[in-house]
Amino acid sequence: MELVSQHVKGIMEECKLRARDHGLTFDDETLEYIVTNRDMIELSPKVMIPTLYDYWVHDVRVLSGKGMYEAYPSNPYETVINTRPAISYYNDNNPDWLNVMIFYHVLGHIDFFQNNMFYKNTWDTDLTGQALADKRLIAHLRSEKGRWVDYAIEFSRGIDNLVGYQKELNHTIMNGSRYQLSKIDFYFDIFLQRIKHVSQHDYLKEITRFNAGRDGSEDFFDEIVSQYPEFDELYKKETSITLKPERDIIEYIIQHSPFLRQDENKWITSVIQIVKNTSSYFQPQIRTKIMNEGWASYWHEYLFMRDDRICGHEIDFAKVNAAVTAMPKVGLNPYALGLRLFQHIKDMEDRGCYSFDYLFLKDEVGKKKYNRDKDSGDAFILQVRENLNDFTFINTYIDQEFVDQHTLFVAGKRFNKPRMSWEFYIKSKKADDYKQMIIDTLYHPPEVFVDPAGCKEGVLYLNHKFENKPLKTDFIENTMVGIEYLWGGPVHLETSEPVVSKQAATQYAGFWDPASQQPQKKQPEEIKWKRMLYVMENRKLHKREL
Amino acid sequence: MITLDELLERDRRREEDGFKRKIRIGRIVKPGSGGKDKIIIVPTTVEEKFVHDEITLNQEPGEGDPTGGTGEGEEGDIIGEQPVRPEEGEGEGEGAGEGPGEGEGGEHELESNAYELGKVLSQDFQLPNLKDKGKKRTLARYVYDLTDKNRGVGQILDKKATLKRIVETNITLGNIPDVGNIDSTKFIISPQDMIYRILSREKDFESQALVFFLRDYSGSMGGKVTQTVVSQHVMLYSWLLYQYEKQVETRFILHDTAAKEVSDFYKYYSYKVAGGTKVFTAFKLVNDIVERESLARDYNIYVFHGTDGDDWDKEGKQTLDEIERMMNYAARIGISIVEHSYVGSKQTEVEKYLKRSGILERHSSLIKMDIMDENADDSRIIQGIKKLIS
Numbered sequence: 039m040e041l042v043s044q045h046v047k048g049i050m051e052e053c054k055l056r057a058r059d060h061g062l063t064f065d066d067e068t069l070e071y072i073v074t075n076r077d078m079i080e081l082s083p084k085v086m087i088p089t090l091y092d093y094w095v096h097d098v099r100v101l102s103g104k105g106m107y108e109a110y111p112s113n114p115y116e117t118v119i120n121t122r123p124a125i126s127y128y129n130d131n132n133p134d135w136l137n138v139m140i141f142y143h144v145l146g147h148i149d150f151f152q153n154n155m156f157y158k159n160t161w162d163t164d165l166t167g168q169a170l171a172d173k174r175l176i177a178h179l180r181s182e183k184g185r186w187v188d189y190a191i192e193f194s195r196g197i198d199n200l201v202g203y204q205k206e207l208n209h210t211i212m213n214g215s216r217y218q219l220s221k222i223d224f225y226f227d228i229f230l231q232r233i234k235h236v237s238q239h240d241y242l243k244e245i246t247r248f249n250a251g252r253d254g255s256e257d258f259f260d261e262i263v264s265q266y267p268e269f270d271e272l273y274k275k276e277t278s279i280t281l282k283p284e285r286d287i288i289e290y291i292i293q294h295s296p297f298l299r300q301d302e303n304k305w306i307t308s309v310i311q312i313v314k315n316t317s318s319y320f321q322p323q324i325r326t327k328i329m330n331e332g333w334a335s336y337w338h339e340y341l342f343m344r345d346d347r348i349c350g351h352e353i354d355f356a357k358v359n360a361a362v363t364a365m366p367k368v369g370l371n372p373y374a375l376g377l378r379l380f381q382h383i384k385d386m387e388d389r390g391c392y393s394f395d396y397l398f399l400k401d402e403v404g405k406k407k408y409n410r411d412k413d414s415g416d417a418f419i420l421q422v423r424e425n426l427n428d429f430t431f432i433n434t435y436i437d438q439e440f441v442d443q444h445t446l447f448v449a450g451k452r453f454n455k456p457r458m459s460w461e462f463y464i465k466s467k468k469a470d471d472y473k474q475m476i477i478d479t480l481y482h483p484p485e486v487f488v489d490p491a492g493c494k495e496g497v498l499y500l501n502h503k504f505e506n507k508p509l510k511t512d513f514i515e516n517t518m519v520g521i522e523y524l525w526g527g528p529v530h531l532e533t534s535e536p537v538v539s540k541q542a543a544t545q546y547a548g549f550w551d552p553a554s555q556q557p558q559k560k561q562p563e564e565i566k567w568k569r570m571l572y573v574m575e576n577r578k579l580h581k582r583e584l
Numbered sequence: 585m586i587t588l589d590e591l592l593e594r595d596r597r598r599e600e601d602g603f604k605r606k607i608r609i610g611r612i613v614k615p616g617s618g619g620k621d622k623i624i625i626v627p628t629t630v631e632e633k634f635v636h637d638e639i640t641l642n643q644e645p646g647e648g649d650p651t652g653g654t655g656e657g658e659e660g661d662i663i664g665e666q667p668v669r670p671e672e673g674e675g676e677g678e679g680a681g682e683g684p685g686e687g688e689g690g691e692h693e694l695e696s697n698a699y700e701l702g703k704v705l706s707q708d709f710q711l712p713n714l715k716d717k718g719k720k721r722t723l724a725r726y727v728y729d730l731t732d733k734n735r736g737v738g739q740i741l742d743k744k745a746t747l748k749r750i751v752e753t754n755i756t757l758g759n760i761p762d763v764g765n766i767d768s769t770k771f772i773i774s775p776q777d778m779i780y781r782i783l784s785r786e787k788d789f790e791s792q793a794l795v796f797f798l799r800d801y802s803g804s805m806g807g808k809v810t811q812t813v814v815s816q817h818v819m820l821y822s823w824l825l826y827q828y829e830k831q832v833e834t835r836f837i838l839h840d841t842a843a844k845e846v847s848d849f850y851k852y853y854s855y856k857v858a859g860g861t862k863v864f865t866a867f868k869l870v871n872d873i874v875e876r877e878s879l880a881r882d883y884n885i886y887v888f889h890g891t892d893g894d895d896w897d898k899e900g901k902q903t904l905d906e907i908e909r910m911m912n913y914a915a916r917i918g919i920s921i922v923e924h925s926y927v928g929s930k931q932t933e934v935e936k937y938l939k940r941s942g943i944l945e946r947h948s949s950l951i952k953m954d955i956m957d958e959n960a961d962d963s964r965i966i967q968g969i970k971k972l973i974s
Contacts, residue, residue: 094594097586098607098629105626185597192631199633365654368664375652445655449663451648459665464657465650475650484634502634512959513632516604520632577602 039077039088042070042128046137049347053141056341061420062149067123072130075113079103085320086119086127089170091312092177093191115362116140120151120323122164135351139358142341146334149423154329156322156427158210165319172312179305190309193520194288198317199483202286206318222248224273225262233272287500287521288314290488296496297526310524324481328428332376335363336419339377368449368462370479379431382440383422384415391439405439432476438469448475484509489532498525502533504567509533518574528575532584537566591627606630608962609819730781738780745779753777793824793832793915794883796870797852800891802840802861804924808958812922813890814853816965820888820918821849823969833883835873839866841896845873863895863934867906880913887914888972893921893932893955900937907943907951917951918972922958 042050050070057064073081083099084090118126126144151157180187230236230244251258262269285293288310292298298307323330342348342355363374386392390410399405422431440446450465466472485503492499498521502509514531522529569584595607606629657663730740735749754760754771797817801810825832836852837845843865846852870887874880887910897903910917921935931939935955938944944953954968 094586094591095629095631098591098627101588101591102626102628105624109624185594185601189601189603195631196633199635366652367655368651368653370652447653447655447657447659448650449653450650453647454665457665460648461662462653462664462666463662464653464659467659472652475652482636484636486634505636507636510635510637513630513635516632517634519603 039071039073042072046070046134049134049137050141052347053138053145053341056345057142057145057149057337060337060341061416062145062337064145064148064152065123068144068148069123069125071125071127073127075107075111075129078114078117078127078129079107081127086117087121087165087169089166089173090316091169091173091191094188095192095195116144118144118147118151119165120157120160120319121166124148124151125166135348135354136358138345138348139338139342139355142345143334143338146337147330149337150326150330150333153424154322154326154427155211155425156207156326159207160319160322163319165316169316172316175308176312179309183305187309189523190306191313193523194310194313195317196517196520197287198313200287200486201314201318201321202289203318203321205286207322219273219277221259221273224276225259225269228276229266229269229272234266285488287486287488291498291521291524295525297524306524322427325427325429327481328372328376328379328476329423329426329431330376331373332378332380333423335373335377336380339363365444365446370476375476376431378444379435379440380419380422382443383435384419386415386439387418388413388415428480429477432473432480436469436473436476441467441469441472446472448472486531492530492532496527498527498529500529500531502531504534508535511535514572515574515579518572518579519577522574522577528573531572531574533570533572534567535570537568588627605961605963730783732782732784734780734782735776736778736780738782740781742779742781746777749777749779793827793886794835794879795821795824795832795886795888796835796837796873797821798837798839798843798866798870798887798889799852800840800861800863800866800889800894801838801855802894803859804861804894805892809892809922809924812956812958812960812965813920815962816920816968817888817890818849818853819965820969820972823973824886835870837866837869839863839869841865843869845869861891861894861896863889863891863900864897864902864906867903867910871906871909874913884915885913886916886918888918888920890920890922891934892924892958893934895933895937898933898937900934900941903934904937904941904943911947911950914950916973919951919953920968920972921953921955922960923955924958 041047047070050068054064054066054068080100080103081088082103083096090096113129115132116126116128118124124147126148128140132140152161176187176191226241226244226248230241236244247261248258259269292307292310297303298310339359342359348355363371363377365371365374365378388411389408390396390412391408393410395410396405396408399408422435426434446467447464448466448471450463452461452463453459454461482505484507485505486500487503489499489501492501500521518529518531570581571584572579572581591607595605598605607627608629609625609627653663655663733742733745750771750773751760751766753774755763757772759770759772760766797820799810799813799817805813821832821834834849835845836847836849837843838852838855839862840859841862846855866889867887874885879885895903907917919934919938921932923932935953938953944951952972952974954971956964956968960968
């Protein structure tokens with residue numbers, strides 16, 4: 039691992055200036071390293087953090103990564119990590135024109151890391167530094183406790199996808215207050231309804247009075263204060279309530295586990311904390327893949343084409359760029375999708391399409407020709423990259439115009455028995471279906487929380503909030519063995535499972551067996567769900583219906 | 585960097601600490617041209633967490649997961665198709681006898697890695713060593729040994745042979761008047777009577793195994809069942825490879841309602857689910873191959889069959905007939921039934937008719953059956969191997 043040459047660093051610094059001219063913002067300092075394939079394979083299990091703590095699962099991944107590389111060699115152009123300063127890795131000394139393209143891409147990522155609100159909780163720490171301290175602590179513990187450190191890591195990692203990321207982020211962004219409450223909202227939502235319990239008639243009268251006074255002729259609140267002298271005081275009281283962040287399972291265990299409270303087990307708490315913090319750090323990254331890649335691809339294309347240093351390499355660029363950002367005939371490419379969606383948003387905003395006028399237009403031709411010359415697209419997409427994550431990005435901006443423009447569709451796959459083949463067909467060209475198909479691919483860990491009502495007699499009672507998807511049953515046992523170990527007592531998990539009708543099983547077998555003469559049902563049965571309770575006690579798992 | 589051995593050692597200690605093992609032996613198949621696939625053996629592990637299951641429950645049978653796509657066309661248009669099983673160069677009909685050139689198991693790069701795996705399995709998982717069944721076969725391999733005799737000069741004096749020679753010479757010379765009372769001090773010894781041993785090139789004799797792997801790839805075999813069967817067969821293959829010092833030949837047979845032979849492990853491993861199930865076809869194909877190529881004379885023949893236990897022939901009459909025929913020559917028939925979890929406590933067809941026939945008891949040294957769940961982990965699979973080869 040070595041830093042790039044001064045010449046290449048010069049190219050990077052030049053790229054930074056041009057990127058800033060177009061509105062990207064990022065720290066001055068960045069680090070660029072050249073790494074070998076071997077380094078890459080060894081770094082990737084550690085999520086590219088060279089200083090991450092050692093753990094045997096990483097070693098297993100390295101060994102299988104080496105095997106994988108032997109079978110299918112492939113080299114990424116770049117990898118960027120969200121550290122201070124941001125570190126990026128490159129595979130080799132590329133030609134200058136390619137470096138220009140890659141650097142713009144990397145700067146897109148860095149800009150995204152450092153401006154997107156979902157990363158707010160990562161802005162004040164440098165992960166490499168923190169990880170180094172953690173690594174040393176774990177190495178020290180390992181010298182004392184041996185392999186039990188690895189069990190502690192394993193069991194903590196078993197629940198590290200359940201970190202309360204959104205709640206923590208919410209707490210940071212709201213500065214600890216419950217909500218940003220304006221005086222108006224307080225008056226209408228809380229004061230009139232919950233404190234004064236005014237009649238519907240009076241409530242509507244107040245709304246009319248508010249709307250009438252919107253031109254600012256008189257102060258709306260004057261009359262209120264004269265009628266209710268206590269109003270200001272109550273408003274102040276309401277806004278001063280701050281909430282503690284809600285605790286996730288990990289924190290609950292740290293604070294309440296009788297096992298961890300024993301002196302000889304105190305060290306485990308620091309291991310759990312390290313695992314939790316590392317996981318929290320990567321939460322925003324998993325939730326902004328399409329945006330982050332799309333944003334970086336958008337800027338490498340945009341800035342590269344405007345860069346005079348690369349004259350003569352347009353065709354080389356076109357080849358590399360197409361390989362990265364082409365939309366596959368069947369399948370998904372987050373780079374390509376994100377890039378096109380950002381371009382689409384900019385175009386729509388430039389023409390002023392995010393407006394009621396446009397929405398109410400009925401005719402296609404009128405929609406296509408619609409243009410209000412707002413040219414506010416550049417600023418608009420900067421806003422989008424600041425405030426959205428993959429879900430809101432996809433959910434808000436995939437519209438029929440986008441799907442039609444890029445001739446996108448949901449591709450279905452079905453078995454054609456006479457031909458013994460899988461058939462791919464166009465299942466739907468509707469934006470809503472396409473949107474839902476993408477949303478189904480997004481990262482969404484189950485919501486499992488501690489249910490205080492069930493936590494009696496030393497039991498840790500977990501409740502899985504059911505979202506029409508069961509938990510992967512194979513993983514439940516080992517995960518619960520881990521939680522039981524950290525908790526030091528029995529663990530219960532409430533979750534939902536489908537009721538398996540016997541008929542379904544035979545029907546599946548019969549599908550392949552024409553001899554069984556079963557009529558194929560066109561309508562799949564409605565699935566019924568039942569609540570199940572998994573009980574882990576003394577490393578034995580039982581389950582029963584609730 | 586930690587080695588595979590250290591990882592396995594660590595994994596064994598987990599059991600002592602009261603936790604389940606976590607390391608599985610994974611395989612990466614690198615497709616090569618001309619059947620020269622490379623199988624790379626790597627450790628793998630899964631970090632269990634609470635995650636949503638990806639299964640889609642309310643889908644019509646035969647419908648796969650939807651994904652994205654781009655291009656022209658209207659809803660309902662078919663934009664492409666992918667055969668369920670990749671076609672081989674030759675037609676299906678003659679799949680049985682691919683003639684000479686088949687059975688070149690020794691050519692695969694799989695060998696060296698699988699041999700290592702077999703070693704690991706024998707040593708680390710305490711799989712038993714194999715008894716030598718005694719059949720020998722001449723091979724085009726030589727070792728050098730002090731077996732040739734040479735008069736006059738050589739490396740080691742063969743005292744017994746020399747003494748015999750001297751006695752013979754002296755009898756011829758009339759130097760031994762009374763054979764009942766020989767006086768060795770009166771012997772006349774010629775240098776030509778000294779018999780020495782010298783190095784010579786010897787053909788090597790080793791027992792040789794021929795393994796038939798049979799796999800059900802019918803429609804019901806989707807998902808984990810196939811994975812489990814293939815895992816077990818890879819390990820079996822590796823273990824036999826180690827046991828027979830790489831002198832293992834393999835033949836791969838897939839069946840649904842018809843059986844066919846495929847040329848290499850990659851195809852055996854990767855061919856996807858197809859039609860219905862007739863188990864007997866696979867056994868019949870093996871019997872036919874063995875007969876046609878007179879394999880029984882030269883080889884220890886092992887037959888391993890992996891299935892989910894489903895068979896259209898509920899009585900299994902034909903299957904049992906073929907198995908009876910097979911037992912005349914096979915050193916071991918091992919049948920693994922990997923049950924779908926929906927089977928529950930019921931018995932599968934194959935299990936039922938095998939048990940009913942009493943064949944398992946009557947020929948308990950020749951045929952073994954192992955039944956496991958589709959979620960079986962590596963240690964269960966290895967346990968199954970122990971059962972099949974015990």
